[in-house]
Amino acid sequence: MANILEVKDLCKTYVVNKRQNNVLKNVSFEIEAGDMVAIMGPSGSGKSTLLYTVSGMDTPTSGRVLFDGRDLTSLKANELASVRLNDMGFIFQQMYMVKNLTILDNILLPAMEGKKENESRKDKVNRAKELMRKLSIIDIADNDINEVSGGQLQRACICRSMINKPKLLFADEPTGALNRAASAEVMDELVKLNQEGTTIMMVTHDAKVAAKCKRVLYFVDGNIKGEYVAPVDEELSLADKERRLNNWLMDLGW
């Protein structure tokens, strides 16, 4: 399968109080279309910075990021915004939503501004509702964001991230603020989306979550220390997958 994302020698440096902090050091990797990749590593290793840099939310100090054949590092701010709106989806740990909009309106907002599909307003609304039905949150369409649980809110964020049929979905600790049950629900939805063809790149601390991904990149001190490819044996239970991953991580010093 073709690569949806190619990262070559990516560097990101922050200057704070005249001191340089090299957060990303010559990072290189690829993600194929249909992949589900987890980025794991200790706190402060640069995982979230990697996510924001490859998604165009932050500008790299050097290196190249090729998204669907386009060099994101050469695009202007408006062009990057357009790519993020129409071709990428985002799920954040804190389930950021616009406060004074309902759940449905929050999901619809990117669709109304997006220019990808030649759809009528009614069609966009129907598509949003369809997504909500799929993720079993259609009942809370007219609720305010304060009136729903964390799990429901994160599923709404997933719907929002999917509304413009993105080529790549970025998730930054999507289960970080959820309890165990809600985490499992959200991960199941993400796996389903991936099985339907959505490419996912997520940052996570949780081995249980990473175990559901096809690949895991172990990130330490601004670079990839190792790559784990999940076994394709479908008879292997989730617990076994998790065990194997944990062993691999421990070998790397996790």
Add this chain to the structure above:
Amino acid sequence: MYLNILKRDLKRKKTMNIILLLFTILASIFVASGLSNVVTIMNGTDYFLDKAGIGDYVVITQNGNGGVLDLLKESKNVENYRMENCYWATKDNIKINNSSLKNENNTLVIQSIANKGIRYFLPDNSELTEINKGEIYVPASFLEKNAVKIGDKLQINLQDLNVEVTIAGEFKDALLGSDMMKSTRLIISEEDYKVFDQNEKMKPYQGCLYYIDTNNEKELTSELAQLSNILFNSGRSTIKLSYVMEMIVAMIVLVLSICLIIVAFVILKFVITFSIIEEFREIGVMKAIGIGNRKIRSLYIIKYFFIAIVGGIIGFIISIPFGSMLIKSVSQKMVLGNDSGIMLNIIGSLIVIGLMVGFTYLCTSKVKKFSPVDAIRNGETGERYKKKSLYSLSKAHTNPAMYMAINDVLSSHKRFITIILSFFLSSVFVFGLVLVVDTMKSKNLITVFGKESDIYITDSKIMNIELLGQEGNENLEEKYKEIEKDLADNGMPGQVSMEVWFKYNCYVDSKFYALTFQQNTKSKASDYEYIEGFAPEKVNEIAITPQISNKIGAKIGDIITIDFGVEKMDCMVVGYFQSMNQIGEVIRLHEDAPTSMEHAIAMMAFQIDFDDNPNEKEINKRIERIKELYAIEEVYDAAGYCTNTVGVIGTLEAVGLLLLIITCIVVVLVTVLMERSFISDETGKIALLKALGFKDRFILKWHIYRFMLVGILAEILAVALTVPITKLWCDPIWRMMGALKIKYCFNPLCLLVIYPGIILIITFAAVTITALYTKKISSRDMGNIE
């Protein structure tokens, strides 16, 4: 420790704290200057008249003193009096730099500085005490009207006696300073005055002014009624009323000051509430770790008290020149002031400081109602659930940026009502003033001055003084025929008439009065408008104004005996009419009443009614032709005549412009500060939208649409309520001037397009420039989201 918390808070939330400080300064400026101006204006004319030493009663004579001096010496109703001698002149007796005065229609009063009976004031409100030989002091209105300046040479020629003087300065005249008195005082040195005084030929031009302290105005009026040669005699209340036009302007400044005070408080309350709401999470954390309610509240009260002190002091300092600037626009002719000095400014600033602390105390009272968890989790109002959005994107038919704008206004209406109220208050008085000025410039006022005609001639070249006096009746008839012939010969056939004012003695219930009467012998009394009853149809019928009715106690059906000189006639009151002539104290006579120009005191204008009913365009052409025909300037249509008669329009327009500038400044300040505080509050939201791929242009449009929506709403409200609100504050002023019912002239171009347009353009510019700040917010700032 708490001082450290305060220091860090001031440093960390720099933007909001600066915004709050700026609003405090604004509030302090408006309240401090407003309070001072309110007191100053409420003191108003009384302050000026007292400072000048006008006394309780004033008498002005011509042709000598006519026995007034002897009466004053003997009357038991006179406690004290001061006297001034003067010479009467017209514009034909004066030249400026050897050119005639074109625009001066007032009677001129020439006086010596050595013989002053009252105090005169220089522009800086110090007293005028000396004038050197060869110099003259004139009122500011004389300089303006005749387009002359200090340093110009004035040539006075009376009975071939010539004096040349240089205009050395301007002064404020408490008695004759108002345009309504129709006289202008010019003061020269004692040496120059003697040139006229030592010549017997000047006796017919002599006059006297008496300033009398009396304990019985009515009795004194009765005593004076027996005397001839009195041009004017009236109590202080009439002199105060003569400043009513200037006081309109002062009242407008007062109302503006009050509006600015209200705007300041509304904005301040909002900003304090808003900034405390921002800190609910911090309050929750403090409660969670065990800090008591009182300590938490005191922390915020101290912070806002500190900001209030700094803002209050800065605002107080700026309020002094700001207040002076506002008052200056009305005090060109008057000495306005109060004896409190800057105390009122200090009190105003203290009020703002007190109110800020009070608002803070009230806003933080919610702290004790909620548990730490509520405060941390929900912030804002402490309520668990927010109201549902009223307007759904799924049902909206606008673009997303407009939707966001409308949704914000509907879901956070409190903050936007604050903005709407501020814009509305600032705009509605500007519009009201425009409405009043347009009304004064229109012909809507003509019926309170007389009757409507096509053209009015007021130039003194035509309306010469020889028409008054013993042979005035014949002279007037000749003049009518002369003008009618000239018009007919030039293809403009029409009827010429004139309204003349007379002074006659009359008796009501055996009480004696000397009153002013109006008559137009060439027009029927029924050509004029009446508010109740009928027009006089018989010679012995009259119509009176409500003011006269109150003064003499006469109503419709009552009899007034008028002494016309040739006969005494019992006349019945048959109707009421409204008039701004003589501030409403006039009586209308039947066109055939036996009047004589010998008793005439004033002529209004030659009025021309064309036979062929020309349209407006044709009338304007004929005005130019008449100007050419007689080589005169003062020829007007009905609207022009109203403008000329009202006289204060120039000042009102200047005040209107000042009001507009102040409104624009308030709008810019409110827009910039509110928008900046919104951006500060919405940093996380903006960052989220940018992260999701919304462009800077979308954010900009959303913010601009939002402010423009409330701006447009405020302007629509202001325009819609302009007429009723203007009626509220202006109708009492019209009533004071004699007009009970005025039809306002709503100029759609000004009030629907120009003025709201200016305010909206300013709003657009201010919000656009401020909203550009959102470009600096990046996706990384998502951490700021609630």
